Amino acid sequence: LRRVEGKIREVRQHAHDGSVAALVLEDGQVIEGDLFIDCTGFRGLLTEQTLHSGYEDWNQWLPSDRAVAVQTESVKPPVPYTRAIAHEAGWRAPTPVHHRAGSGLVYPTRHMSDDEAQAKLLRDVEGQPLRDPWLVPFRSGRRLKAWNKNVVALGLASGFIEPLESTSIHLTISAVVRLIQLFPFDGITPTLTALYNDVSRQEMEHVRDFIILHYHATQRDEPMWKACREMELPESLAVRLRAWRERAHAWQDPGELFRVDSWTSVLMGQGIQPGPPHPLARAISDADLRTLLSRIQQPIQQAVATMPSQADFIERYCKAPAEVWPRRLAPA
Numbered sequence: 001l002r003r004v005e006g007k008i009r010e011v012r013q014h015a016h017d018g019s020v021a022a023l024v025l026e027d028g029q030v031i032e033g034d035l036f037i038d039c040t041g042f043r044g045l046l047t048e049q050t051l052h053s054g055y056e057d058w059n060q061w062l063p064s065d066r067a068v069a070v071q072t073e074s075v076k077p078p079v080p081y082t083r084a085i086a087h088e089a090g091w092r093a094p095t096p097v098h099h100r101a102g103s104g105l106v107y108p109t110r111h112m113s114d115d116e117a118q119a120k121l122l123r124d125v126e127g128q129p130l131r132d133p134w135l136v137p138f139r140s141g142r143r144l145k146a147w148n149k150n151v152v153a154l155g156l157a158s159g160f161i162e163p164l165e166s167t168s169i170h171l172t173i174s175a176v177v178r179l180i181q182l183f184p185f186d187g188i189t190p191t192l193t194a195l196y197n198d199v200s201r202q203e204m205e206h207v208r209d210f211i212i213l214h215y216h217a218t219q220r221d222e223p224m225w226k227a228c229r230e231m232e233l234p235e236s237l238a239v240r241l242r243a244w245r246e247r248a249h250a251w252q253d254p255g256e257l258f259r260v261d262s263w264t265s266v267l268m269g270q271g272i273q274p275g276p277p278h279p280l281a282r283a284i285s286d287a288d289l290r291t292l293l294s295r296i297q298q299p300i301q302q303a304v305a306t307m308p309s310q311a312d313f314i315e316r317y318c319k320a321p322a323e324v325w326p327r328r329l330a331p332a
Contacts, residue, residue: 248274
C-alpha cells in the first residue's frame with residue numbers, strides 16, 4: 001500500500017476503450033491503475049469530466065439548489081437533535097455542537113436570492129457569528145453510471161440529495177460496502193458494473209422519494225411550497241402514496257434506508273391520512289393494544305429518567321477543547 005498526494009494535472013485514457021489508464025500529477029508523477037475511485041466531489045473529474053457518465057437532475061422535484069451556512073456562539077446548552085424548520089422558500093437547521101452552534105439555510109435560487117438568504121439566516125440565528133457565512137451550491141441528482149468503465153464514483157462524485165435528512169455519509173459508506181462486495185478481483189465485467197449501478201440507482205431513488213415527500217406534503221401557500229404541493233411526482237412515490245391512502249400501507253424494500261416508522265411519521269405528521277387498515281389489525285383489541293404500548297412506553301420512560309442531559313453527558317464523557325475561530329465579518 002502506497003499513499004501518494006498530489007493535484008491531478010492530466011487524465012490519460014486507453015485508446016481502445018476510453019477507460020482511465022493513468023493520472024498525471026502536477027509534479028509529473030504518473031499513477032497507473034486498473035480501477036480508479038473518483039472522490040473529487042461535484043466536479044467528478046474522472047467519472048464526468050473524463051468519461052462523461054451523465055447526470056440525472058432531480059430539480060423538478062427537489063427545488064433547493066443552494067445553502068448558506070454560518071457558525072455562531074452557543075447561547076444555551078446543546079440538545080441531542082437537529083431541527084429542520086421550514087421558511088417561505090426552503091428550510092433552515094440550527095445544529096448545536098460542543099462549543100458553538102452551526103446553522104444552515106437551504107433554498108432555491110429561483111425563489112430567494114443569495115443576499116436574501118444570508119440576511120434571513122443572520123436574522124434567525126441566536127448567537128453572535130464567529131465567521132462570515134459561506135455559500136454551498138449543489139444539484140440534487142445522481143450520476144447515470146456510478147460505475148463507468150474502470151471508474152467508480154463515490155460520495156458527491158456519484159450524486160447528491162439535498163441535505164434535509166443528512167444522507168450523504170450513509171450513502172457513501174453504503175457504496176463502499178457495495179464496492180467491497182462486488183470488487184473486481186478477477187477483472188471488471190459487465191455483470192458486476194450493471195449490478196452495482198442498479199443497486200446504487202435504487203438506493204438513491206428510495207432516499208430521493210422520501211425527501212420529496214417532505215416538500216410535497218405541505219399546506220403552505222408561498223410560491224415554492226405551492227408548486228411542490230401541485231407537482232407531478234415520480235411514479236415510485238405516487239405508488240407509495242396511493243398504497244397509504246387506500247390501505248394504510250407504508251411499503252418498504254429490504255434494503256431501504258428509511259423504514260416504515262420513518263415513512264409513517266412523515267405521512268401522518270404532514271397530515272396525509274391513511275386508508276382503512278389491513279384486516280389482520282383487527283386481531284388485537286384496542287384495550288390489548290393500549291396495554292402493549294404501555295408496556296413498551298414504561299421502560300423507555302424509566303431509562304430516560306436516569307439519563308443525564310446532553311450538556312452533562314458531553315462534559316463527563318467527551319469534552320473537547322474550546323475552538324478559536326477568527327472573526328472575519330465585514331464591518332456593519
